[in-house]
Amino acid sequence: MTDPKFLVEVQELKKHFPVTRGLILQRRVGVVRAVDGVSFSIQRGETLGMVGESGCGKTTVGRTMLGLYPATSGSVVIDGDDILHARGREMLKIRRKAQIIFQDPYASLNPRWTVNSIISEPMRVHKLFASDQDRTERAKELMGLVGLNPNLINRFPHEFSGGQRQRIGIARALASNPVFIVCDEPISALDVSIQAQVVNLLEGLQDQFGLTYLFIAHDLSMVRHICDRVAVLYLGVMMELADRDELYENPLHPYTRALLSAVPIPDPRKDRARKRTILTGDVPSPLNPPSGCRFHTRCPIAMEVCSQEVPQWREAASNHWVACHAVGNPAWSKRLDA
Amino acid sequence: MAEPLLQVTDLKTLFHTPEGTVHAVNGISFHLREGETVAVVGESGCGKSVSMMSLLRLIPTPPGEISSGTALYRGDDLLRKSEQEMEDVRGREISMIFQDPMTSLNPVLTIGRQLTEALRVHLGLSQEEAEKRAVQLLEQVGIPDPARRLGDYPHQFSGGMRQRVMIAMALSCAPSVLIADEPTTALDVTIQAQIVELVARLRETLHMAIIWITHDLGVVAGMADRVLVMYAGYIVEEAEVQDLYDSPSHPYTLALLAALPRVDRRRDQRLKSIPGAPPNLLVKPHGCPFAPRCEFVIEKCREENPPLMNVGKDHTSACWVAVTTGLHR
Numbered sequence: 001m002t003d004p005k006f007l008v009e010v011q012e013l014k015k016h017f018p019v020t021r022g023l024i025l026q027r028r029v030g031v032v033r034a035v036d037g038v039s040f041s042i043q044r045g046e047t048l049g050m051v052g053e054s055g056c057g058k059t060t061v062g063r064t065m066l067g068l069y070p071a072t073s074g075s076v077v078i079d080g081d082d083i084l085h086a087r088g089r090e091m092l093k094i095r096r097k098a099q100i101i102f103q104d105p106y107a108s109l110n111p112r113w114t115v116n117s118i119i120s121e122p123m124r125v126h127k128l129f130a131s132d133q134d135r136t137e138r139a140k141e142l143m144g145l146v147g148l149n150p151n152l153i154n155r156f157p158h159e160f161s162g163g164q165r166q167r168i169g170i171a172r173a174l175a176s177n178p179v180f181i182v183c184d185e186p187i188s189a190l191d192v193s194i195q196a197q198v199v200n201l202l203e204g205l206q207d208q209f210g211l212t213y214l215f216i217a218h219d220l221s222m223v224r225h226i227c228d229r230v231a232v233l234y235l236g237v238m239m240e241l242a243d244r245d246e247l248y249e250n251p252l253h254p255y256t257r258a259l260l261s262a263v264p265i266p267d268p269r270k271d272r273a274r275k276r277t278i279l280t281g282d283v284p285s286p287l288n289p290p291s292g293c294r295f296h297t298r299c300p301i302a303m304e305v306c307s308q309e310v311p312q313w314r315e316a317a318s319n320h321w322v323a324c325h326a327v328g329n330p331a332w333s334k335r336l337d338a
Numbered sequence: 339m340a341e342p343l344l345q346v347t348d349l350k351t352l353f354h355t356p357e358g359t360v361h362a363v364n365g366i367s368f369h370l371r372e373g374e375t376v377a378v379v380g381e382s383g384c385g386k387s388v389s390m391m392s393l394l395r396l397i398p399t400p401p402g403e404i405s406s407g408t409a410l411y412r413g414d415d416l417l418r419k420s421e422q423e424m425e426d427v428r429g430r431e432i433s434m435i436f437q438d439p440m441t442s443l444n445p446v447l448t449i450g451r452q453l454t455e456a457l458r459v460h461l462g463l464s465q466e467e468a469e470k471r472a473v474q475l476l477e478q479v480g481i482p483d484p485a486r487r488l489g490d491y492p493h494q495f496s497g498g499m500r501q502r503v504m505i506a507m508a509l510s511c512a513p514s515v516l517i518a519d520e521p522t523t524a525l526d527v528t529i530q531a532q533i534v535e536l537v538a539r540l541r542e543t544l545h546m547a548i549i550w551i552t553h554d555l556g557v558v559a560g561m562a563d564r565v566l567v568m569y570a571g572y573i574v575e576e577a578e579v580q581d582l583y584d585s586p587s588h589p590y591t592l593a594l595l596a597a598l599p600r601v602d603r604r605r606d607q608r609l610k611s612i613p614g615a616p617p618n619l620l621v622k623p624h625g626c627p628f629a630p631r632c633e634f635v636i637e638k639c640r641e642e643n644p645p646l647m648n649v650g651k652d653h654t655s656a657c658w659v660a661v662t663t664g665l666h667r
Contacts, residue, residue: 053526054497161615191381192553196597196611203608218526221556225599225609245604262531263601264556268579270602271560278535279528282496 007212008042008065008180013074015057015064019287032286034060036236037074039313042180047206047213049227049244051220051259055283057236058216059103062182065214066098067091079179096126099173103185105165109157115168116153119143122175142171146201163194170201180212188219199226220263224248232256235286235294238313242320252322255295293325301326341413342369343514343547344393349407349417351385351392354400358620362388364571365406370515375541375548377562377579379555379594383616385571386551390517392417394434395424411515430460433508437520439500443492449476449503450488453510460511475506479536498529502536509540517549522557534561555598559583564652567591570617570627573646577653585662587655589632626657634659636666 015035020026035057042048050058064071067083076083081094099122102108109118119139120132129135140150146167157165166186173181183202187195199222205211217223223230223244230247232240232255240253251257258277265271279298284290290297296306303325311323326332351363363385370376378386391397393409393416409416416427428434436442444452453475454468463471469488476484479502492500501521508516518537522530538561541548552558558565558579565582567575567590575588586592596610614631617623626632629639638658646654647667658667 053528163615191616192555192594193381193597193612194615196609197613200608200611220527221599221601224601225605248601259528260601262527264527264530264554264560265600265602266555266559266583266595266598267602268559268583271556276531276535278531280532282498282529 005043006041007044007046007079008214009075009077010041010061010065011039011075013038013061013064013076014072015060015069016072030287033236033289034286035064036289038233038236038238039074040231040238040241042212042214044179044212045206045210046229047215047227049223049230050214050216050233051218051223051230052233053218053259053283055235055286056233057286058218058233059184060236061233062100062184062214062216066095066100066182068100092126096122096176097178098180098182099176099178100182100184101166101169101173101186104189105162105169106157106189108169109165111157114154114156115139115143115148115160118157118168119171119175122172126176128176139171139175142174145174145205146171147197161194162190163197166190166198167201170198170205174205174209178211180214182214182216184216185218186215187222188217195222202226220260232259235283235289237294238321238323239295240320240322240324242317242322246317246320250317250320252316252320252327253295253324254299254301254326258298258300293323301332303332343372343412344370345408345410346389346393347408347410349389349392349409350405351388351397352403352405354403355620359622360619361622362571362619363392364623366568366571366573368566368573368576370547370549372514373541373545373547375550375561375563377550377552377558377565378568379552379558379565380568381553381616383570383619384568386568387519389568390434390519390549390551394428394432394517395419395421396434426460429456429508429513430511431513432515432517433511433513434517434519435501435504435508435521437523439497439504439524440492442504443500445492448489448491449495453488453503453507456507456510471510472506475510476503478509478540479503479506480532481506497525498532501525501529501533505533505536505540509544509546512544513546515547515549517551519551520553521550523552523554530557537561555594567594570623571619572623572627572643572656574628574657575653575655576646577650581650581653585650585653587649587653587661588628588657589634589659589661590628591655592661593631593633634661634664638666 013035014037017032018028019030021029052058063069065076071084078098083094086094116136116139119142120135123129123135140153143150148167187198215227227244229243234255240256251260258279261277281298292307292309293311296302305325311325313323316322316327347367348365349363350365353360380386392404453472457463457468457471473484481502522533562579565579566573569590575591586595593612612631617627625640626643629635644656644658646656649655
């Protein structure tokens with residue numbers, strides 16, 4: 001049933017967080033549907049982008065996929081192994097193959113550990129080398145690989161800048177020789193001139209080791225640059241999924257269109273000339289998501305049916321998936337393009 | 339041409355720290371005309387926030403020190419005013435909004451209380467009048483059901499809504515200048531677009547001049563009239579917005595633009611990254627601060643820091659090399 005072309009296959013993944021009240025009894029008073037039935041697959045060597053506003057569940061997808069949060073339901077297969085049902089030794093084996101780079105290079109490194117201990121830790125956990133000395137050698141090698149001076153191996157995280165710390169995080173992710181890495185907003189805490197350095201590093205490592213990435217980001221310009229395909233998430237469900245240029249040049253979902261039109265273009269003439277769809281209001285609470293299509297409360301073209309029926313996830317064009325009642329409906333095409 | 343609203347000359351700000359003196363702002367000069375939007379662009383630590391906070395004398399002294407310069411606002415030097423005189427300037431003449439609306443609002447006071455304070459202090463309104471005005475202000479910045487929301491606390495608002503409250507507060511005394519310090523950096527693009535549109539609309543109706551501090555060259559393109567590019571506490575380039583994007587003249591501006599991916603273009607190659615990192619401001623600058631990262635660097639750059647030189651109409655750049663021709667100035 002698994003297609004060997006795909007390294008990662010996610011089926012109907014759900015992650016619900018219970019909301020409890022009271023310190024002792026912890027009565028359940030509600031459920032945050034952070035991820036509510038998301039399916040996608042990633043080919044070997046591919047970079048899949050995942051975009052959406054804050055609170056749309058992108059980070060939760062990444063973390064649940066790796067088993068960092070226990071999933072509510074669904075299945076995740078990485079390189080032939082079912083990660084959500086794995087336990088103990090089996091889980092360890094999958095974890096070696098699937099790693100993560102976090103957004104905040106300040107919070108994701110233990111300030112009391114040296115760079116050596118940070119980068120060697122995955123090798124220790126997975127018993128990759130016989131001795132600490134070998135692991136230190138490998139950690140130095142990894143530092144060189146990510147553009148850090150290996151002589152700084154006994155320094156502490158606070159002695160490095162944000163960009164350098166992110167490189168330490170990348171070296172740690174590479175330490176167990178993974179095949180798949182979740183990049184959870186790896187550049188959004190960095191300065192513009194440093195962002196390009198880190199993105200180029202990630203691309204170089206991908207070429208060198210044939211890595212597969214899930215690239216979670218809210219910077220749509222950077223996603224267009226680095227990703228092969230892009231998935232658009234809204235309130236825990238997928239709205240659209242297509243090849244990079246297809247999505248940016250021919251977006252179908254009104255949400256994708258609004259998102260793209262909000263991205264500033266660094267060219268005054270072009271930026272001021274284009275037509276903007278400015279969404280009103282904020283993302284609704286995932287505690288009580290809107291009925292039908294979750295986007296209907298902010299959608300500029302919403303109709304009655306949108307609040308009643310969940311739109312089907314379907315292939316509107318070759319390899320271009322979308323969930324919207326209006327797409328492909330001749331009566332609505334005018335409204336969609338207006 | 340009429341006298342500019344604000345004329346800053348040779349502003350220098352230092353911080354005396356246990357590690358040594360941080361040269362945060364190194365003698366910058368610029369002006370702001372009535373009703374104009376000037377964007378100040380640069381990376382973290384380039385001195386863009388510190389220079390604007392120096393104007394409002396919001397720098398804690400010590401450890402900070404405004405060591406030289408003048409800042410003439412309608413002819414009066416802000417840097418020579420007493421603390422009491424400054425209180426009449428802040429909020430009334432020049433207002434500031436900050437990046438993080440959560441930490442700039444007091445979490446234990448209602449929005450209504452925080453909004454009416456400035457109105458009562460600066461405009462001498464009664465509580466009742468101030469509340470009426472507060473409701474109008476919240477309405478103006480697009481907060482639904484404003485009368486009811488006056489009694490709410492900051493945590494009951496989303497990030498975008500909090501930034502709207504901050505803007506309402508900043509505008510409450512109808513200032514002539516609004517300084518916006520990365521007001522959209524913490525927000526989603528969709529909310530950023532809302533805030534940018536709101537500020538543009540308010541600028542039209544209230545005839546304010548705006549100083550917009552940002553690191554995002556995309557946002558600048560859409561809203562600024564003129565741009566100042568800062569690096570290591572210096573203004574390295576200044577130009578009309580279209581001119582800056584059409585013919586960037588300083589190697590740093592050039593490099594920043596080349597490092598940006600574009601949402602409107604197909605990818606053709608790897609991004610051009612700027613090697614190295616911004617300089618350590620603890621070291622007293624010697625030569626051009628960008629020289630260690632610059633691809634056009636010549637010997638002179640390491641010896642002598644270039645002043646801003648005219649490179650076109652209302653376009654200045656601090657560089658010894660003309661990047662288009664490679665000739666030395």
